[in-house]
Amino acid sequence: MAEASALDRVSGSRKWARYLVLTVVAILLLFPIYVMVLFSLKPGTAIFDYPRALLPVDLTLETLKDAWNQGNLDRYLLNSAIVSIAITVGTLITSLLAAYAFSFMRFPLRGLLFYVVLATLLVPAEVTILANTDTIKSLGWTDSYQGLVVPFLAAAFGVFLLRQVFLTVPKDLREAAALDGLGHFGFLREVAAPLARPTLGALALFSFLGAYNQYLWPQRITNDPDYRTVQIGLRSLSSANPDRLTLITAGTLIASAPIVIVLIGFQRQLIRGLTAGAVKG
């Protein structure tokens, strides 16, 4: 990190002005989250008493317990966890294998097939969900884990990113490995996969996030509360209790906890993944 040069230097009063603006903006931005956390720790009656409702007083864990039990959140969280992890693992595997094939193997129609895979990036989910619901129904996979997971086990974005990484491997390396006796599986295990680790990390994070936050698809193919995911579970909690604001926030807090933990642990991957598309290089 470079030391602050004369250019970066922010002097005296300018400095405090900046801190002021930063703080005001932070307060505005954080306010909804503040409410989310605070209300989750308040009893349901607190919402009628302003401005006391916004102060960190009269705290209780009852609301959270309530949301957990009433909202069936343990089941929903479990479902979301299973589905998200399955999708993440599946995406990593299929993307890794496909990217490997496109990068290190020779076969007819390789170029064409790659563009075909890439082309799927142009087809948004909103368009395919319609027909995919029919497909899932005819397979009898409504209200099931398969229905929630299988359609998302392959992602073109992952294939694209991993192939970019693999393209940086010099041809000599592959040839040297072949002379050393490494077949494709060996090369994949010893060279390609380790090289792809950072990208796989970012990919895993984004797959997990995407899967965990899914809304439209789970809503369309599950009706049975046993298979409901947490996002839909939140909605049913809120429509069943439209006036119990603290219960609703408690639900959102519980549902957000896994994501916050994952994000804190995978900060670097988050930045790397988001900037893959934005900045040069």
Added chain:
Amino acid sequence: MSRTRTREALLAFLFLLPALVLLGVFVFYPLGRTIWLGLYRGGGFGGAKTYVGLQQYWDVLQSNEFRHSLGVTFLFALITVPAGLVIGLGLAVLADKHLRGMRFFRTVYSSTVATSVAVASLIWLVLLQPQIGVLTNILPFEVLKEPGLLQDPTWALPALGIVSIWANAGFTFIIMTAGLQGIPRDLYESAFVDGAGGWRRFTNVTVPLLGPTILFAVVVLTVRALQTYAEIDILTGGGPQGDVTTTVTYLIYGRNSVIAFDTGLQATVAVLLFLIMLVVSLIQFRGLERRVHYG
């Protein structure tokens, strides 16, 4: 082809099989089927379909409902994309200095990334509920109490816009910050020595060199705006009084949509939505090409 080559090709197809099959079944097949389904009317609940043909695409394109939803979608994008961009960039520039505590502020500004759309929507539901909502009780505006911001035909869509902008702020902030860090310090120092003050440096160095980043952010924000569903489902159900907040996506999938039971018409609209998003994606690819020339 030699034996090893044949073996390699077979192995390759094996590696590709999962991805190709999955993409084939769940992307290409549905695309084709949806286009075909769009030629029919009805079909909801396994009921009978009536063939209409290509004429249906034309009819839908002309219909008031579709055009209205297109207008709503366009308006929604207009509300959320420029504002989201400016806010994200503003936050990034604000937090870009080497002052003590910047890491804290950067974490705070990124924080909305942790909320899913459903969670964000529900939080704002709690804020905007008429009578008992938080903002309703601390802000003096009448419309919040009666009939409630999300229930007012004029304010429902802007309110949704605010929710969306807030939810995306963290994401846009992270992207802009990364973009800012990609600008070589040399350029700032050179401009400084040449006599350029803060604003001039911003307009001559920061903004032009953020070009690719801004383009990326705009495209992602626009696509997200087009995909908005959960918020509408949770907060307005398509809009107070009919279809005030019915975007194209909600028109297809919303439970309160006029075509909620007509899979044929849904398919038609879906294909039209696809074409719209195709145009947006292609703009992105063109943008990528331009970026290469900058290097």
Added chain:
Amino acid sequence: MAGVRLSNVSKRFGEVTAVDNVVLDIGDREFMVLLGPSGCGKSTLLRMIAGLEDPTDGEIWIGEQLVNDVAPKQRDIAMVFQSYALYPHKTVQANIEFPLKARGVGVRERGHAARDAAQLLGLSELMSRKPGALSGGQRQRVALARAIVRNPAVFLMDEPLSNLDAKLRGETRAELIALHQRVEGTFIYVTHDQVEAMTMGTRVAVMQRGLLEQVGPPQEVYDRPASLFVAQFLGTPPMNVFQPGLLEPGEHLVGVRPEHIRLDREGPLTARVALVEALGYERLITCVLPNEVRVVARTSEVDGPREGEAVFIDAEPRHRQHFDVETGKRVEA
């Protein structure tokens, strides 16, 4: 027009001292080269003169003005960065005009000044191109044009040739010398390349670890280095250094440049020839002393010792330089 005076200037970054109490007087219109290995503080010194860093101690004068608290904009300087720092989205013309535009100079006047500067550097044909479409050498000249367009008193250059290939570097060196004479400004030039220092500077200031080791005209610094460091930094192959007592009795280190080493059939020191490198116009003969130390001699004679032969090493007294064993500083014999 102005000289630059550095009066006990130091710069510390936390625990690290990058520039240590430098006193340097740069005359008006001099071409002063700040020479040293990476990390020696030369770039930091340059940046302090520019106003990009503030000195921790000491005073910096540009002309009659004490500039410690003066912003770069007000210092009548221009700077060429190692990376050139050209605005990739602006045309060559807009790049050159920028310093004037930033000072509110009118369009007409800017255009004239830019065209003059461009012409001086042979860029007239390239005015409407963007940096991305230029070669390395062309980009460097745009950076130079931008520096001269304002006609500042002092030109600061931070290793401007290091990104060019060897051939281009040679050509550009000559152009820079010509430019200096044309423009009549004070040039302060940072480099780690001793060839540039020897050929371009009116004076060379050699730095190491934040300290100014020696200042003087290039030939003087070469012929009479003030310290062992300077002696071995300038000159390729580097000066041979003999431990006390080896070449002559005494307690000092003795330095002799390769071109002054004589290989005879008799002399104070025996050695064996290990390697003879014939470069066409001269030969480099590497000899090994009994204590495994290597000595390199340089000669233009065609006939000479061959590999494996035994020789005696000698050098004329006037070519022997003496250095203190502990401090490395020059000792007058």
